[in-house]
Amino acid sequence: MNRPEKSKSRQKIESETELSRKSFLQKSGGFLTAAALSSYCSTYSRFPSGLDDPLENARWAGLSDPIHLALAAGISAPNPHNVQPWKFRILTSTEALLYVDPDRVLPETDPTLRQVHMSQGCLLELLSVAAGELGMSASISLFPEGYRVPSDAGKKPVASIQLIRANQRDPLYASISARRTVRTAYHGPAINSREYTDLKALTKPRVSELRETAPADLQKHLDFHFKGMQAELAHFPSAEESRKWFRIGNDEIYGKRDGISLASNGVQGFQKWFIETFILSHDPEDYYDESGQKMFMDRYRENLYSVKGQILFITKSNTVKDWVLCGRDYARMQLAAQSMGLVMRPTSQLMQEFDAMADLAAQYNSFIGVQAPAKIQINALLGRSDENYQAPRRPLKDMLLS
Missing domain, CATH: 3.40.109.10 (NADH Oxidase)
Incomplete structure (x- = not known):
């Protein structure tokens, strides 16, 4: 990725900031850290009223x-x-x-x-x-x-x-x-055949072929998904698009009430607080800080490889009507999963149509055995989680x- 060059003055500031980070962590101890974290433990909700329904x-x-x-x-x-x-x-x-x-x-x-x-x-x-x-x-x-x-x-x-x-x-x-779309680590057993059957029955798909992934093949799919995220982040225009929609800190998340954040990407607790306090800002130099990017990808890897099952949403054609109806299928399955005590998150990088993703997307389609005009519209990753964050x-x- 063509990240901004760092000036000597910027490097000096970062060096001093790094010393401040270490000093803070050494001197604060658990008590001060808990106090600093208190604002990150406040209860926020999807709606301004605080009501769930x-x-x-x-x-x-x-x-x-x-x-x-x-x-x-x-x-x-x-x-x-x-x-x-x-x-x-x-x-x-x-x-x-x-x-x-x-x-x-x-x-x-x-x-x-x-x-x-x-x-x-x-x-x-x-x-x-x-x-x-x-x-x-x-x-x-x-x-x-x-x-x-x-x-x-x-x-x-x-x-x-x-x-x-x-x-x-x-x-x-x-x-x-x-x-809710949960991107933190999942726990519990693998999704079993009865659960897949019940999910499909509750979804009643309008247009999608709902193709479950065999447990023996799940690891291979996850390897592709991880490469897809790497490719999206390595492509500067797509990474910049995400930066513009990124919200940092709870005040911004719940002030603007849109966009993505560390919380919505499965980074919570102390790590979220640390990155938002000491590393991340809207300045491109901070946003693309290598240590912050590494922490994000390490957590992404951990969360991704914890999933317990997957369903692919495949349509026979790739028209705008297919897109809308497949969206209905996806939303209904997420509600169905919720009703069964499961959670569901999408992976979409390998389905995206920008040029830098084309080769990897073609490899994944070949691996799945899907050829145009058919289209994998979205992948749903499944599991169990107690995380209740709602964007x-x-x-x-x-x-x-x-």
């Missing part, structure tokens, strides 16, 4: 129309880099249009907008599940005005949404409150078009 949070915020309530649940959906790439035009108390937010896309790692459109599907699935809790069902029409990628993204709606009175409560609604969300009002 998205519908209760929406009512706390003064929302009452069914469409606002359903959308408020939908925006807790998984999405790449937590950019929350959604815009809504409210038509009536029960109708809305869903658009891509063109200011919240990832042109370096997602140049085709595939992942962004998958996140539209993730939102639609959680919205549909929440609609049942309101005594309604969601009638969703994709691309009501026609749609071409990328020219229509942000200009034409991805979907029209109409809520209709019904009595179709979804048993997975309870999982929305606890839904925050911006208020719904910030996503509404006038």
Whole structure:
């Protein structure tokens, strides 16, 4: 990666800072360290209200129309880099249009907008599940005005949404409150055949072939995923894109309420505090500090190789409709996993379409046996974890078009 060159003055500052780090750690002892860590042990939540249930949070915020309530649940959906790439035009108390937010896309790692459109599907699935809790069902029409990628993204709606009175409560609604993407280390036994069967049955996929990975092959897949992360970080444009969306410290994470962080990447506790306090900043020289990068990759490796199972989401073609529907499948499986006491996280590096990833992606496709027009849309890594970190969300009002 072409990292910024360090000036002599910068090197001197870093040398003095390193002495300060050592002095601090030597002199502070456990007592002072615990005091310094106290702000990192505070309780923060996905929603500003502190309430877990998205519908209760929406009512706390003064929302009452069914469409606002359903959308408020939908925006807790998984999405790449937590950019929350959604815009809504409210038509009536029960109708809305869903658009891509063109200011919240990832042109370096997602140049085709595939992942962004998958996140539209993730939102639609959680919205549909929440609609049942309101005594309604969601009638969703994709691309009501026609749609071409990328020219229509942000200009034409991805979907029209109409809520209709019904009595179709979804048993997975309870999982929305606890839904989280856990990237810390997993524990417990490997995912067994019964659990895979139950996950697929609860997911009821709309478009995806859900292909589980045999235990004997899991290590080989994880080796590919680790190389994928290395390739993404080594490619300066994609690394810079992540830097711009990176939030440092709880004040920034819960002030901006979007983006990625050490916490969302599985770095917690003392290591998170140490990196954010002494190493990491938005200055490129600090962000690309070799010691910080090494600490991150060491933790990433530890967390990655602890997973207990994997399911690949494969579609027969690779159209924008496939992307949206696969997003619905992924979001529903994550809710299903949550209901079974499991957690799930994606790996997407090997599916990304930027040039620097092409060779490694081709090797992985060959290893899996997938050829165009079929596409591996996303991989879901599975396991068990007590970690309950939930990435925050911006208020719904910030996503509404006038």
